Amino acid sequence: MFLLSCGSPHNPQLIIDKAINVSGGGLLDSSNINFNFRDKHYIAKRNKGDFFYGRSFVNASDSILDVLTNRGFERFVNDDFKPIPDSMAVKYSSSVNSVHYFSVLPYGLNDAAVNKEYLSKVVIKNNPYHKIKITFNEEGGGEDFEDVFVYWVHTETFMVDYLAYSYAEDDGVGLRFREAYNERYIKGIRFVDYINYKPIDGNASLLSLDSLYESKELKELSRINLEQVKVE
Incomplete structure (x- = not known):
């Protein structure tokens, strides 16, 4: 260099x-994207500013689904909503968002x-x-x-x-x-x-x-x- x-x-x-x-940034404004990263499955749904970022995986015998949207973070265990402490919600939100953020760079830089x-x-x-x-x-x-x-x-x-x-x-x-x-x-x-x-x-x-x-x-x-x- x-x-x-x-x-x-x-x-x-x-x-x-x-x-x-x-x-292809303009195409991402309204899109559904699925991919696997390491041992987890990710889904991103974007619609003109609204977003749904999902992450699913199996932990022991439990099926976990983490969901991050414009409204916040939610976790589901075996299809049932599971309340979690705010401190953990912040941690999980960050990890879900990070993978989706990096997956479509440079989209998001505006x-x-x-x-x-x-x-x-x-x-x-x-x-x-x-x-x-x-x-x-x-x-x-x-x-x-x-x-x-x-x-x-x-x-x-x-x-x-x-x-x-x-x-x-x-x-x-x-x-x-x-x-x-x-x-x-x-x-x-x-x-x-x-x-x-x-x-x-x-x-x-x-x-x-x-x-x-x-x-x-x-x-x-x-x-x-x-x-x-x-x-x-």
């Missing part, structure tokens, strides 16, 4: 708009709580990218509103090929870098899987992760694969 420009007048809003558009900052133009693996920083307002930003993201948007295709983020840990801040692969379009909507990395150097910074990726100073942690994706 090397820097092409600094202090560029590029408009991050226009870049994100194009990235969402080429990934939410009202999102702030965009153009950082620079860089080159990764001989391809030029817009490097854009994303932060969130506390109001509407969710439980993890303090997380900071960076997106690398290809300057010609406007595809998001890389992203990184920082998140709070008990002993400080954690960093992750994701490389998109296995791109496929299903009924006009782009889906990708990710190779998930962390920096070898515990003192690395979020904004340096693209350089560390180029110099092979990141360690692969996992593969984030969406399986059996269906769009209705």
